[in-house]
Amino acid sequence: MTPALTALQEAWRKPQGRAGAALLLVVVVSAVVGPWFLPDPLAQPDILAGSRPPGLGHPFGTDQLSRDILARVVAGARVSLSVALLAVGLSATIGAAVGLISGYLGGLVDAGLMRLVDGALAIPRLFILLLVLAVWERVPLLALVILIGATGWFATSRLVRGEVLRLREETYVRAAEALGAARRHIILRHLLPNTLGPLLVAATLGVGDVILLEAGLSFLGLGVQPPTPSWGSMVLDSREVLVSAPWAGIFPGLAIVITVLSANLFGDALRDAVDPRSA
Amino acid sequence: MSGWLLRRALQAVLVLAIALTILFFLMRASPGDPLARATEDHPISPAELAVLRARYGLDQPVSRQFVSFVAGLVRGELGVSIEYARPVTALLAERLPATLLLGGSVLVLNFTLGLWLGVRQAVRRGQREDRWLTAVSLVGYATPSFWLGLVLAWFVGIKLRLLPAAGMQDPLLSWEAGTAARALDVLRHLVLPVLTLSIVSIAATMRYQRTAMLEILQLPYMMTARAKGLPEREVIWRHGWRNALFPVITLFGLWLPILVTGSVFVEAVFAWPGLGSLAAAAVWGRDYPLLMGASLLVAGLVVAGGFLTDIAYALLDPRVRLA
Numbered sequence: 001m002t003p004a005l006t007a008l009q010e011a012w013r014k015p016q017g018r019a020g021a022a023l024l025l026v027v028v029v030s031a032v033v034g035p036w037f038l039p040d041p042l043a044q045p046d047i048l049a050g051s052r053p054p055g056l057g058h059p060f061g062t063d064q065l066s067r068d069i070l071a072r073v074v075a076g077a078r079v080s081l082s083v084a085l086l087a088v089g090l091s092a093t094i095g096a097a098v099g100l101i102s103g104y105l106g107g108l109v110d111a112g113l114m115r116l117v118d119g120a121l122a123i124p125r126l127f128i129l130l131l132v133l134a135v136w137e138r139v140p141l142l143a144l145v146i147l148i149g150a151t152g153w154f155a156t157s158r159l160v161r162g163e164v165l166r167l168r169e170e171t172y173v174r175a176a177e178a179l180g181a182a183r184r185h186i187i188l189r190h191l192l193p194n195t196l197g198p199l200l201v202a203a204t205l206g207v208g209d210v211i212l213l214e215a216g217l218s219f220l221g222l223g224v225q226p227p228t229p230s231w232g233s234m235v236l237d238s239r240e241v242l243v244s245a246p247w248a249g250i251f252p253g254l255a256i257v258i259t260v261l262s263a264n265l266f267g268d269a270l271r272d273a274v275d276p277r278s279a
Numbered sequence: 280m281s282g283w284l285l286r287r288a289l290q291a292v293l294v295l296a297i298a299l300t301i302l303f304f305l306m307r308a309s310p311g312d313p314l315a316r317a318t319e320d321h322p323i324s325p326a327e328l329a330v331l332r333a334r335y336g337l338d339q340p341v342s343r344q345f346v347s348f349v350a351g352l353v354r355g356e357l358g359v360s361i362e363y364a365r366p367v368t369a370l371l372a373e374r375l376p377a378t379l380l381l382g383g384s385v386l387v388l389n390f391t392l393g394l395w396l397g398v399r400q401a402v403r404r405g406q407r408e409d410r411w412l413t414a415v416s417l418v419g420y421a422t423p424s425f426w427l428g429l430v431l432a433w434f435v436g437i438k439l440r441l442l443p444a445a446g447m448q449d450p451l452l453s454w455e456a457g458t459a460a461r462a463l464d465v466l467r468h469l470v471l472p473v474l475t476l477s478i479v480s481i482a483a484t485m486r487y488q489r490t491a492m493l494e495i496l497q498l499p500y501m502m503t504a505r506a507k508g509l510p511e512r513e514v515i516w517r518h519g520w521r522n523a524l525f526p527v528i529t530l531f532g533l534w535l536p537i538l539v540t541g542s543v544f545v546e547a548v549f550a551w552p553g554l555g556s557l558a559a560a561a562v563w564g565r566d567y568p569l570l571m572g573a574s575l576l577v578a579g580l581v582v583a584g585g586f587l588t589d590i591a592y593a594l595l596d597p598r599v600r601l602a
Contacts, residue, residue, distance in 0.1 A: 115293070115294075115297060116297065116301075118294045118297065119294050119295075119296075119297025119298040119300070119301055120297075120298070120301055122294050122295065122297075122298040122578045122581045122582050122585075123298050123301065123302060123574060123577065123578045123581070124536040124539050124540045124577060124581065125536075125540075126540045126543065127539075127540075127558075127573075127574040127577055127578075128301075128302070128305060128574075130558070130562055130570060130574070131302060131305055131306045131309070131567075131570060131571065131574055132305050132306065132308070132309045133309070134309075134561070134562045134565055134567060134570055135306075135309050135312065135313050135565055135567055136309050136310060208421060212421075212423055215423050215426075216423060216425065216540075216544060219423075219425045219544065220547075220559065220562055220563075221562075221563070222562065232423075232425075235423075235425065235426050235429065238429070239429065242429060242432070242433050242437070243433070243437055246433055249426065249429055249430075250430065252426075253422075253423065253426035253427075253429075253430065256421075256422075256423050256426065257418065257421050257422050257423075257426075258421075260421035260422075261417060261418055261421035264417060264420065264421055265417065268417075
């Protein structure tokens, strides 16, 4: 656990790491607390009035169904962040498991798993998801999370495998082997803790990717399903009122940029802390 | 060299075959009915539905479907689109030129401007210009292409009326317009989509070039070049950059999936008549043979990109062949 914690501390000491973490904290806090102070994101108080520009009462304006855009952006943050955290957690878990097994066992298992990863990496993630989601009417949110998570571990497993191949030759692993330690013990006690640093970097940088991916899928109508508010589908809906109510699309888009940017800033600082050569 | 090349080519074919298998079984594992959309607007009798299922081979067991899919692929067939009722291969071939024009333009821009900026950043490491360029490119990298496209289309295309915001040609252009006028028209339509795709993807090129150049700048021969009294310009570009270009070649293979993914959104937003908007249309129309064909083509492009990258690398750097 310690190397990963040290990396977190070091990332916090860097200005861009601190900026990213602070910005991300603002997003998380408003997503958690915001809905208590804002109107219901699904309420349509005055549907005949149509879309109103930003002003008093509605800082971000209202959309064509008279729903408060600020409330919807904040509700969308809840959805986007939960999808991203769960999906990235799933990807990191699968990636670590496959990488550890593949790297430590080697042989046919390794060859088989890595060929599968090669094949999967040849298809951009968006297209894998499009194929599964295109014929699926109204995909449930949990299924979406699992699908996004299950398509994000390929590169991570390669990364972890590489680390394991290096660690396998270290003296302390050899010593544990010589003492007759079980494979399970070596993998969980000696190898896993030492791969946590790179794993943490990959996961943090994965958060931004997943938020963009989920927004893109929702923009295509395949991600988060209405009426659940999501940034991508808000931008999609704003296409119809692009000229008369540009604010309907601008604010959810800005929310995406800020969230992804802060996650990436923190992820970059983490990577510099784990691997100083990349700075 | 030829042995290495053969092995690398076989590896590429194997990777493509695995990708194809993954794609096929994933699609069949999806719980949706591929024909749901085709029968949505006009309810048909069970007998007609059975005929339709038989036509698309959906009444066969999955393993049989896979065999006939691969057999069709070997003959160069990708099935028939549900939405357009035409062979998928013909549709893909029709849309390929527009995508190549768009993707090629982004490629040229990213691998000229992006590399140039990356080198400048490395030379001015830690200075204000380096920090600003890093910040700007990171913001671009965090921006969703579909949103940036819409904002640019709204602001530049509709508010300022500077450039066309949709399509590839002006439908009102007179028939007598000459080649030059037509080329200029396409060029004007090209600006906004290229700009959008470039902004969201140039960070990768800049960062990669910056890192590669930083490593070179520390090497002793750079000091030698300076000690010889060469002009700084020559030291940076001729001695430094030439060697910092190697690692950037590998970026091409990594960057291709980003470009393909981005072009789906950008082409859909700007109604650019390429493969990306075709894939988006296939999604909206639940047209699975078309979507399958487009995904396979993309996988083929990515594998071919990786293959070509490796060859280019081996040609330029003889040490690679030993590995």
